[in-house]
Amino acid sequence: MSGVRDFTNLLIWKRARAWSKDIFWTTQATPFSKDQRLVVQVNDSSESVMSNIAEGFGRGTQEEFITFLGYALGSLMETQSHLCAAFDRQYLTKDEFAKLYGAGNELRKMIIAFIRSMIMPRSGVRNIRRTKSWSERVSEIYERVTGERPPTPFSARNVGERIDSEKEDSS
Numbered sequence: 001m002s003g004v005r006d007f008t009n010l011l012i013w014k015r016a017r018a019w020s021k022d023i024f025w026t027t028q029a030t031p032f033s034k035d036q037r038l039v040v041q042v043n044d045s046s047e048s049v050m051s052n053i054a055e056g057f058g059r060g061t062q063e064e065f066i067t068f069l070g071y072a073l074g075s076l077m078e079t080q081s082h083l084c085a086a087f088d089r090q091y092l093t094k095d096e097f098a099k100l101y102g103a104g105n106e107l108r109k110m111i112i113a114f115i116r117s118m119i120m121p122r123s124g125v126r127n128i129r130r131t132k133s134w135s136e137r138v139s140e141i142y143e144r145v146t147g148e149r150p151p152t153p154f155s156a157r158n159v160g161e162r163i164d165s166e167k168e169d170s171s
Contacts, residue, residue: 048075
């Protein structure tokens with residue numbers, strides 16, 4: 001995802017948009033267009049694929065992005081199921097069905113490959129490390145430089161000990 005600043009630059013989003021557009025124009029032809037319920041369902045689910053990609057991208061974390069890519073895959077499968085219903089009702093020819101269903105399969109492979117690329121070693125999600133606090137980093141440096149375990153800086157006991165030792169040093 002490096003270098004991509006807008007979801008519209010993602011190849012998977014572009015393909016999802018083109019697929020949704022192809023499905024929309026296919027549903028405008030008769031007899032498909034007369035089955036309004038199926039037309040709405042197949043168009044909504046195909047649009048949901050690209051919408052989930054966009055929403056996930058905008059969430060700001062790689063983990064949430066992957067979650068929304070999963071939703072996109074669910075919407076893609078739903079769309080393919082609607083395409084099966086359209087084929088069964090003879091709204092689509094065998095060639096139209098094969099073209100749209102096949103494009104969905106290719107898009108699914110692309111999304112899965114994209115998800116895999118994000119969860120591979122050193123890519124982010126599986127390797128998200130807890131960011132160390134400033135105090136933890138200073139403690140590590142202290143230990144590396146002195147070879148001793150660092151004192152606990154803000155414990156009441158330690159603060160009291162430091163005050164007592166400072167008094168002894170000044171006397």
